[in-house]
Amino acid sequence: MVQGDTRFRFVWNHLWHYPQHETFHEFLDALVVSTLGKDWFEQQLLLPLKNQNAILKWRTAMLELLRRPGDADDGVSAGHTLTGPAKAYQCFAYDLYWLQLFHRLPETLIARLKDFRAFQGARYEVLVAAVFARAGFEIEWIDDDAAPGKHPEFIATHRRTGKKVGVETKSRQRPGAMNYIGTFSRETHLKGDVFDLYDKAVQQAPEGQLPFLIFIDANVPDSPEKGLPSYSDIPVDTVSWMKEIRDRLLEIWSAATESTPESAVFITNLAYYYGDNDKPSPGGMGSFFPSTRPRVPILEDPMVADILYCLQTYDTVPRQI
Numbered sequence: 579m580v581q582g583d584t585r586f587r588f589v590w591n592h593l594w595h596y597p598q599h600e601t602f603h604e605f606l607d608a609l610v611v612s613t614l615g616k617d618w619f620e621q622q623l624l625l626p627l628k629n630q631n632a633i634l635k636w637r638t639a640m641l642e643l644l645r646r647p648g649d650a651d652d653g654v655s656a657g658h659t660l661t662g663p664a665k666a667y668q669c670f671a672y673d674l675y676w677l678q679l680f681h682r683l684p685e686t687l688i689a690r691l692k693d694f695r696a697f698q699g700a701r702y703e704v705l706v707a708a709v710f711a712r713a714g715f716e717i718e719w720i721d722d723d724a725a726p727g728k729h730p731e732f733i734a735t736h737r738r739t740g741k742k743v744g745v746e747t748k749s750r751q752r753p754g755a756m757n758y759i760g761t762f763s764r765e766t767h768l769k770g771d772v773f774d775l776y777d778k779a780v781q782q783a784p785e786g787q788l789p790f791l792i793f794i795d796a797n798v799p800d801s802p803e804k805g806l807p808s809y810s811d812i813p814v815d816t817v818s819w820m821k822e823i824r825d826r827l828l829e830i831w832s833a834a835t836e837s838t839p840e841s842a843v844f845i846t847n848l849a850y851y852y853g854d855n856d857k858p859s860p861g862g863m864g865s866f867f868p869s870t871r872p873r874v875p876i877l878e879d880p881m882v883a884d885i886l887y888c889l890q891t892y893d894t895v896p897r898q899i
Contacts, residue, residue: 587899590678602898606671607637613674613683618692631694632701632757632851636667639855657897662853662860665893669850670701672895673708677717684719698756702749703731705848706793709892710734710745713884730782730790736881743841743881744784748775749795755851756797768798770822776843783839789874791885793844796823799852801860820845820865827867837873842866842882848892864889 579586580598587594587605596605611619614633622634643664648657660668677683690700707717715734730744750772753760772794779792798819814820823845831838848862866886868877876882 589675590680590682602896603668603671606668606675606895607640609675609678610637610667610671613678613688614692629694631692631697633667633670633691633697636663636670636851639663640667642855659858661855661857662850663855665853665859666851668895669848669893670704673704676708676711677704679711681717684721686721687719694757698749698751698758699747701756702793702795703747705795705892706745706747707732707734709885709888713881713888714738715881728782730784733784733788736884738884739879739881741789741879741881743789743791743876744782745791745793746779746782747793747795748772748779750775750797752797755799755849768800768819770796770819770826772796772823772845773826776827780839787874789841789876789879790839791842791844791876792840793846795849796820796845796847797849798847799849799860800847800863802863814865817863820847820863824865824867828870831870834871837871838869839873840869841872841874841876842868844885844889846889850893862893 583598584595585598585600587596589609594605594608610633619634619637622630627635639661640663643658643661646658649659658664674683687700687703690696691704693700711717714737716737718733718735720729720732730746732745733742734745735742749756751758775794776792779794783790796819800817800819814824827843844864844866846862846864848864850859850862853859866882868875
């Protein structure tokens with residue numbers, strides 16, 4: 579809502595107001611700081627660089643970028659071509675926006691985002707949940723304390739059809755990325771070695787006839803070929819590590835003696851943070867692999883098209899809302 583020179587935004591139970599000239603991206607930054615706490619950011623700044631949470635490093639990269647002259651013009655105003663870390667921060671901020679429009683984030687999830695070791699898994703859970711929120715789903719987080727035992731990360735209800743689906747998320751840890759100690763190289767990281775995560779994810783399947791979707795982030799320093807219209811159009815056979823994953827999934831499903839708990843597996847690689855602070859961000863990619871013999875089929879369900887669309891447009895953050 580705009581009144582005079584002020585723009586008002588409602589996020590859950592909080593009314594934000596800013597001068598009209600301030601951008602949506604500036605608001606998103608303020609939302610991140612508010613969500614995690616200004617004190618937490620100040621404490622992080624006091625730590626050695628190697629011990630700082632990736633969120634702070636991404637935000638520092640964003641603020642550094644904004645100090646430079648704008649180099650992109652969309653016909654409205656001059657902006658900046660986002661570097662990898664800056665894009666990682668902006669996408670994270672937009673995810674928090676979507677997840678807090680109508681509900682408060684669980685305190686346990688916020689605590690995991692702040693935790694140096696737990697951050698990667700929590701970040702990917704936020705990413706996937708935000709995709710579902712954009713796709714028109716209501717998110718029901720499952721509290722580990724209230725629901726002990728095996729269960730997915732959350733249950734999502736598709737508002738348009740009323741159908742529910744269980745969702746489990748896993749992110750591959752690799753040295754040198756997302757707070758994980760070590761160094762990375764394409765030779766060691768470009769692998770489809772995610773099947774320990776797949777095995778663990780399958781164990782979280784909900785009971786009964788509820789569709790079950792598994793999301794796994796490969797977390798590799800790879801990017802789609804420039805010039806492609808969108809990462810959804812990349813043939814799997816041209817990406818060696820993605821082909822490795824697809825072929826192994828098909829082997830598992832072909833050898834199964836009974837229906838699989840999972841309805842489908844989504845493999846993503848939205849690793850903008852592998853980019854440096856001086857070059858445009860790398861792109862993202864993802865693939866959708868429906869089980870060939872699922873306990874609950876989902877292939878023709880309209881909710882799948884909504885999810886895929888929001889994955890394909892994941893890194894699109896509007897200049898102003």
